[in-house]
Amino acid sequence: MLHATRLTRPELRVVYDVFGERPPSEHELSHLHGYASSRPVRIGNAASEQLQLDVYGEVVEAVSHFIGEREKLDREMQKMLRQSAEYVCEHWQEPDNGMWEERDQRRNYTHSLLMCWVALDRILKMQTRGQLHGISVGKCESERKRIREEIETHCWNQELEAYTQASGSNVIDASALLLAYHGFEEASSQRMQKTRQRIRDRLVPRPGLVHRNEQSKDRHEGAFAACSFWEADFLALSGNFSEATEVFEAALGYANDVDLLAEEIDAESGDALGNFPQGFTHLGLINAALSLHTSEKRAHKLERRL
Amino acid sequence: MNWTSWLLWGFVSTVVLTSILAGSQGIGMTRMNIPYLLGTIFTPSRDKAKFIGFFLHFANGWIFSLIYVATFQVLQESTWWLGAGIGLVHATFVLTMALPVLPALHPRMANEQYGPAVVRQLEPLGFLGLHYGIRTPISVLIAHAIFGAILGAFYVVK
Numbered sequence: 430m431l432h433a434t435r436l437t438r439p440e441l442r443v444v445y446d447v448f449g450e451r452p453p454s455e456h457e458l459s460h461l462h463g464y465a466s467s468r469p470v471r472i473g474n475a476a477s478e479q480l481q482l483d484v485y486g487e488v489v490e491a492v493s494h495f496i497g498e499r500e501k502l503d504r505e506m507q508k509m510l511r512q513s514a515e516y517v518c519e520h521w522q523e524p525d526n527g528m529w530e531e532r533d534q535r536r537n538y539t540h541s542l543l544m545c546w547v548a549l550d551r552i553l554k555m556q557t558r559g560q561l562h563g564i565s566v567g568k569c570e571s572e573r574k575r576i577r578e579e580i581e582t583h584c585w586n587q588e589l590e591a592y593t594q595a596s597g598s599n600v601i602d603a604s605a606l607l608l609a610y611h612g613f614e615e616a617s618s619q620r621m622q623k624t625r626q627r628i629r630d631r632l633v634p635r636p637g638l639v640h641r642n643e644q645s646k647d648r649h650e651g652a653f654a655a656c657s658f659w660e661a662d663f664l665a666l667s668g669n670f671s672e673a674t675e676v677f678e679a680a681l682g683y684a685n686d687v688d689l690l691a692e693e694i695d696a697e698s699g700d701a702l703g704n705f706p707q708g709f710t711h712l713g714l715i716n717a718a719l720s721l722h723t724s725e726k727r728a729h730k731l732e733r734r735l
Numbered sequence: 736m737n738w739t740s741w742l743l744w745g746f747v748s749t750v751v752l753t754s755i756l757a758g759s760q761g762i763g764m765t766r767m768n769i770p771y772l773l774g775t776i777f778t779p780s781r782d783k784a785k786f787i788g789f790f791l792h793f794a795n796g797w798i799f800s801l802i803y804v805a806t807f808q809v810l811q812e813s814t815w816w817l818g819a820g821i822g823l824v825h826a827t828f829v830l831t832m833a834l835p836v837l838p839a840l841h842p843r844m845a846n847e848q849y850g851p852a853v854v855r856q857l858e859p860l861g862f863l864g865l866h867y868g869i870r871t872p873i874s875v876l877i878a879h880a881i882f883g884a885i886l887g888a889f890y891v892v893k
Contacts, residue, residue, distance in 0.1 A: 432858060435766040436868055448866055449766050503781045 430488065431505055439512035441484045443530075444477040452477045467702075479526040480535065485513050486544025486551075490611070493551040502560050514552045514564050518572045521545035522579075527595075528604060529641060537596040539584040540604040542576055547611050549573040580613070585620065591627035592620065594642055601631045602642040603656040606663040610716070616666035625663060632656075634696040637679025651693030651702040654683065658713030665720035670728050677717055690714070737893040741804045748885040749796030752878050753789070759874035767860065767867040767874075775843045775857060796882070799825070803886045811892055818887020819880040826879035830872050834860040 434441055436449045446452045455473035463470040489510065496502060502510070527538035549569045555561040556569075583596040594602035605624050609616035616622075632640040639656035640646040657680035664673035683694045685701065690710045692703030753770070760768050771781070773795075774788025803821050807813040838846040838859040845856040864871035 432766060435760070436763045438763075449868055505781055 430491075431509060434509075438509065439516045441488060441513070442477065443479060443481045443484060444474055454478070475532065476526070476530045479530055480523070481528065481530070482517075482521060482523070482525045482541040483528050483538075483544035485517050486547035486611075489513055489548040489551045490544075493555060496555075496560060498558055500560070502555070507561055507563070510552055510555070510561055511564050513548060514569055517545050517548045518565075518568055521572065521576055529645075531644075536594070536598070537579075537583075538604075539580060539592055539595055539598075539602070540607060542580050542584065542596075543608055543611060543613055546573060546576040546580070546613060549576070550612075577613075580608075589627060591624040600643050601627050603628055603632055603639050603653065603659060604641070606656075606659045609663055609666050610659070610720075616663055617668065621663075622667070625660075625667075628660070633660075637676055637682060638694055638696055640696075651695045654680065654690050654692060654694055654707065654710040655713035657683075657694075658710070658717040662713070662717040662720045665717065665724040668724065668727075670721070670724045673717075673721055673724065677721060681714075736804065736808055737891050740889075740891045741800065744886050744889045745797045745800035745804070747889070748800060748882045749793055751885060752796055752882040753792060755878040755881060756874065759870075759878070765864070765868040765871040765874050767864055767871050772837070772841070772844075772857065772860075776841055779843060800882075800886055803883055804890055807887065807890055807892050813887050813890045813892045815884040815888035818883035818885070818890075820883070821887075822879040822881070822883025823876060825883065826872075826876045829879070830863045830875055834864045835862050 433445050433449055437445075442451065444452050453473050454477070455471055455475040458470045458472060461470040462468065492502075492506065492510065521542065522537070524535035524537050525541050526532075526535055528540050550573055552561065552564060553566065553569050553573065556564055556566060579596065580592070584592050584598075586593045586599055589599060589601070591601060592605040592608060594600040594604075606628065608614050608624075609621050614621050628639065631643060632646065634640065634652060637657055638652035639660050640650070641653035641656050645653065657676065661673045661677035661680065664670075664676060667673075681688075683699055683701070684690045689706040691701030691705040692707040692710060694700070695702055756767070756769055759765050768785070768788075770788030770792045771785050772788065773791045774784030774786065777787055778784050802825075803818060806821055807817070810817070838844045841857070843857055845852070845859055847859055847861075858866055860866055860871075864875060
């Protein structure tokens with residue numbers, strides 16, 4: 430990671446080529462029809478030129494998991510984290526393209542704000558544990574607080590009674606489930622339960638399938654496989670073990686004969702769509718399985734006590 | 736052979752060479768950090784590797800400057816452009832011969848002849864060091880040309 434991002438730090442890009450450079454620009458191949466006429470056929474990835482502020486949270490979260498509570502960080506790793514903290518403090522208010530790499534306009538996505546909050550939160554925790562030195566604690570704490578206020582005030586839609594896709598938005602987006610996964614808010618909180626209910630009403634075509642957001646649903650795209658596992662994960666974190674298991678198993682039913690899943694699933698036919706196999710989907714699967722395991726253990730413990 | 740002149744200008748030119756290479760990484764020109772690559776031959780610790788590698792690179796620079804000085808002595812001439820020319824030849828040798836064979840000598844560098852390993856490894860530098868960024872050869876050529884130019888300009892032939 431340190432090596433891959435060397436040429437752009439403190440800025441982190443979404444995509445790098447194997448030499449640490451920006452990959453070639455995206456091109457449309459208009460002469461090709463694509464699988465099942467899924468035009469436009471493109472090569473390259475427009476995300477290489479996009480801004481996604483969530484990457485800082487993903488990287489810092491990965492470091493935090495990797496080192497645990499006792500491991501130490503070497504000087505270069507600490508330097509990268511300090512740079513990330515400073516970058517997030519300066520840039521979290523900027524609109525970006527978000528995790529879904531939307532092409533129409535930049536917004537203050539709830540998920541991007543969440544991951545900026547995660548970056549500062551984990552950095553402050555590493556500092557408290559003595560693993561990281563030299564950060565501006567006061568600045569990180571005050572910016573973390575401001576991000577929380579932004580999410581709680583402007584990403585919560587009073588009318589819909591749900592966390593929405595972005596600040597001031599009325600679009601329901603499944604990524605709001607991740608607020609609980611990353612510890613921003615308890616899954617059992619009233620706000621999160623209402624958000625999940627709204628997602629269930631608007632984005633779930635059938636059990637085990639979840640559209641990523643309302644724009645995607647309106648464009649008649651497939652259900653986004655990772656979101657199914659986010660829902661299972663959320664239910665497990667809420668303590669709803671049986672429903673979590675149902676959603677998890679229903680989602681697993683869309684895997685092929687060697688248990689691999691695609692990026693999307695056709696809500697009508699159950700066919701695999703998009704990238705295949707998709708790492709992001711399997712990451713959601715692993716996280717949901719771990720949450721289910723923890724939830725199951727907790728349930729057994731409670732049973733034994735009773 | 737003018738030993739005092741070699742000791743002084745060999746030292747100065749190595750300081751400048753090391754600074755240019757470190758600076759080109761700092762400004763995002765290349766991912767290559769020669770002291771780190773040399774140091775990791777002896778230790779997996781990132782912090783210690785840079786420390787050990789710094790001294791190794793320094794010693795290398797000083798030793799290599801002997802070849803430049805020997806050339807000046809043989810030709811009985813020492814000019815900045817002659818030194819820069821030798822520097823360019825030196826850099827070309829490093830980029831085309833030394834860097835590509837480094838994986839064969841380095842115990843912690845991945846080898847292009849084998850697949851991925853469980854243990855984390857350094858990326859091989861490749862031909863002209865291009866795996867570490869497309870501007871890597873430029874920084875190496877400039878650094879070595881200046882290294883040679885300093886030696887050529889200030890070394891006093893005996």
